[in-house]
Every structure is written in structure tokens, then in C-alpha cells.
Amino acid sequence: MAKKTYRQAINEAIAQEMRRDHRVIVMGEDNAGGAGAPGESDAWGGVLGVTKGLQPEFGPDRVLDTPISESAFIGAAAGAAATGLRPVAELMFVDFMGVCFDQIFNQAAKFRYMFGGKAVTPLVVRTMYGAGLRAASQHSQCLYPIFTHIPGLKVVLPSTPYEAKGLMIQAIRDDDPVIFFEHKALYDETGDVPDESYTIPFGEANLTREGGDVTIVAFGRMVGFANQAADELKREGIGVTVIDPRTTSPLDTETILDSVGETGRLVVVDEAHPRCSMAADIARLVAEEAFGALKSPIRTITPPHTPVPFSPALEDLYIPSAVHIRDVARSLVKA
């Protein structure tokens, strides 16, 4: 199987869907780039190059650059979705949701419900999230718990290039609004990605490691860190199951509960702020539904309740680490 980056996997998924369905369009700031400028066209292909090459292949009618007017173009994507197109709109950094959230959570998310089940809104909002690039407080947040909180939205967090492609194709074919979270520190990660088109269904978790002593549920970039921790613990004789839910909405609760039923121990790793987070959500789920199976308290690993710091010295302390995950998981088993 071909090795591809996370960036290439997303690009390929969008391109394949655009070839398949002429109603799929792409829009966002500098998604091609160079609009009206004297130099190259398709100059950027997105701020980190994810949509590069789409405009040359599909033309400016299907790959639209936008002014810096998120409220207007994210809303336009929602309106276009409700009236027959399948837009893949880019909110460059999820931190910019503050500018356009109404169009997402009051409009797109609620059409189907408010209109009595008569609307479909096949909208994908691609957005970059996460810490690690020294991008400071307004360009490093996770915020996916906020979207997960909203009924009507589906929320996707690919952890590898393979998941990125399959989940993106699913997102584009899905008839509900999907918020597709791309971790900015994963774009250059490589992995096996089939050339042909495939989908990964929403609400189906992936077990990336299997072991009998402790369950780690991790999201997005944290899946890789949890895998590292699991591999180290395996060498110490501790068996770890790592669960990547892949989507936070819908959430595969069954896989999580089954695993905790077997291991009796749970660690949740979430890069979002700790309050009202996925960590808190999964802890609640297991405390309510699998309390009897627990052999030890549930542990959550998150950054502290602070904005993301700029200084590398602080940001490195802020982000959960594989070492910390390993130590916490080990402490549950050794307790």
C-alpha cells in the first residue's frame, strides 16, 4: 500500500469525491490562493497546502477562494448544502469559529430538526485544531467538545492518514453537517493509505492496541501518544487496549463499555480543556454504565484549564505526553 501523508490523504479524498459527484465543491480562504494576484494561481492550496491542486483540476467554479468573511462563506456553505450542493468549506483554524459559529450551530445544525425532518444539509466544515506549533492562544485550541455538544452536528477527528481519507469520504457522502477536525501537527505524518476510494463509518471506534489490564480512550493526535505508552507498558508486561473513537458525535459507546468491562480500568486522553470535555464525557459514560466493572478510579489526562501558551517551554508542559499517559496507566494497574 502506498505511503501518504495525512495532508495527501485528505486531498486525495476530496479529489476523488469531486470526480465522482459534480455537486461537491470546495471553498475557503486561499484554498487555491493567488486570486487576482499577478503571480502563480493555486499559489497556496490552503494555508498548509491541503487543497493544493484542486483548483487546477476542477476549476474556479468548484474550488472557490473567499474573502476573510467567515460568517458569510461558512453560512453560504450551509445554505448551499441545504439547497442541493455538497460543499467542503474550510474554517482555517477552529479558533475562528468565534467569527461564524451562528451559521454552524444555530443554522446548519438545526435545519433538519426545526424543519421537521424535511431538510438535508450535506455540509463538511474542515478545520485545523490542536497545540504543538507554538501558534499561541488563538491558533492552537481543540474546541471539538463545543461542537460535540451541539445536537445535529457530526464531529470527526482522524488520528492517522488512513482514517483521514476514509473519514473524509464518509463526511462528504454524509447527509448531515460534519465538522472535520485536522490536527495541524499531524499533516506530515505518513501511513498506509489505499489509492482507491473507501469509507470509514461514523460511530465505529478503532482498537489500535489490545491488552487486558487497562483501557485508554484517546482522541486525534493523542491516539499516537497512547499507542506509544501502550507499547512501552507491553514491554513491562502490562496489557493496554487503546481505543480511537474516530468520531465524538456519534460516539461508539459500546466498544468503550465492552473494553472497560474486560479491563476494569480506564484512562481517557483528551487534548481539549478539561472542563466539559470528551474526557469528562467518557468518564461520565463509564461511571454511569460500567461502574460495577471498575477496579480503580477513572483517570483523565488533559491539559490544564488555561489557554494554550506560546512559549515552547510552557506549551511542552501543557500538552499531554506519552510519558504521562504511560505513568498514569501503569499507576492504575500497579495500585
Place this chain on the structure above:
Amino acid sequence: MQHSRQFLLDSYRSMATIRRFEDRVHDEFATGKIPGFVHLYAGEEASAVGVCSHLDDRDVIASTHRGHGHCIAKGCDVVAMMKEIYGRRDGACGGKGGSMHIADLSRGMLGANGIVGGGPPLICGAALTAKYLKTGGVAVAFVGDGGSNQGTTLESYNLAKVWNLPVIFVVEDNGYAESTASAWSVGGSQLGRAKGFGMPGVEVDGFDFFAVHDAAREPIERARNGGGPSLMHVRLTRFYGHFEGDAMTYRAQGEVTKLRAGHDSLQIFRGKVTQAGVLSGEDLDVVEADVAKLIDDAVSRSEAAAMPTEADLLTDVYVRY
């Protein structure tokens, strides 16, 4: 030329400090010493300094992601700024903000901003404070051509007008928002927009300090005297990429070289003041040498300064919690 020697020397010093600061950050970024996203203001000096040279401690400005120039023009400490860009503990924001968030409220600098269009609403608030407390202060929002298309900016035009706030919106049109040309992205025109909101507007050559300074006088006086908001459309260019690392393939071949040769605000300033015989080339060289020392010092002190530590991780989120 009716300006005093001191005023001219101060203005040149401010512009030269911005240029030297940005050139140096560019060089140091290339060596990998500076982390994160950095947007440089080199080429746009005449705008920040032309406007801010009318302002005093009562006045507040809000900046953009391209904020270093506005900070320097409003009197922020250059060493503290450099330390902040290096992520150091005694940087202007304790290393927590970085390049995109340098602020100094004690100097009326309400912050650079990572959110395009974040500044104009805030500046309406600063103007409201000035009006309510009768400080005599005005508030200036610097906005890019790209930022001029943000709803927050257009709503602020309207709010400033209907509340009759002492605001000056300075649209710094450097021709691009990231790789997108302002000729493409801006519907209508900046002056047309000002007119639409009932504000006086003026278009200015942003390469010429004197043009900017002269054009800013009336809007600032009007705002101070209760006459409400105005808009300035300043045309200029940036000498570097959108951010450090941008290959600028969307610009024309030789575009920057040509602009550097014919539209360098420092050179234009030098030409005007020496021609008028108010300052000599040597006067300006002395300023340049001084500024070079200041920036060298800022960099070496930044490199030597301590990083924040774990004890700093949880602080500054709330006043009390």
C-alpha cells in the same frame, strides 16, 4: 517643512526601529531561534508612525497579526517585545502571547491580534471609555485590506457612527491578504464603504510618512472634538511574505525588488528631510546606528533571558479564581 528637528528625528527613529526590528526577526527566524507564526511589518512603517505620531497616552490603538510596527510606533518597549517573540519569561506578555499577541495597555496598545477583524470592535469599546470618561482620547483600529472584509469590521463602522465614537479606522492596504489580492477580495472600495456608513474617508500614499501624518491630522482632531469616526485608506506594501516561510509565488517576478527600490518609506523620508535641509544624512545615520545597537542589545538579551517554568503554567488565567 514646518516640523521641528526633534519631531523628525523621533519619527525617523521610530520607523528605523521598526525596520531594523523586523529585518532582524526575519534573520533570526531563519536560523530557527524564533518559534511560531511571525508576520513582519517591514515596508509599512510610514503608516504606523505617521498615525501614531499624533497620539499620546490618552489614546488607544488596536493592531492585527502584523503588530510589531504598531507596538513600536505606540511606544512599547522593544526589548520586552523581542523577549516575547523569543518566548521568554520576562517578555512583554511573560512568554504567554508571542508575536501575535504583544500588548501593553499602559502604552495604550490594546494588542496585536490573531483574529482578523478582532480589533475594530475592541477599539469601539476603547473609544466608548474615552468618551464616557471624557479623557479626550481617541481610538485607532489598524485593519488590513483582508480584515476590511470581516463582518466585525463593517459592524464596527456602523457602531462607531451611530454612537458617534472617537474612532479612526486605518485600513492598511498592502495589496494582499495572505496570497489573495485586495483588488479581488474587496467589493466596492474602502472610501465607498466609509461613505456608505456616513464617515469621512481619505486615501493616502502609505510609503510617504508626511502624507500619512498630514492625512491623519484632521480625522484625529475631528474625533477628539466629538466629530465621530473617520476612515483612512492607506496604500502600502509588505517587503516580506505573509508570514515567515511564505515563498510569495503569488507576487509578480521582481515585485518586491522594485518596491524596495522605489517605495521604501525610510528612503523617501530621508530624501525629503535632507532635500528640505532640516536634517542631514549624518543626523539620520546617527539614528540608524543607535537603533542598530538597540536591536542588537534586544536580541542578545532575549537569547540570554530565562524561559518560563512550570510555576508559570497556571498563572494569569483569572484575576481571582
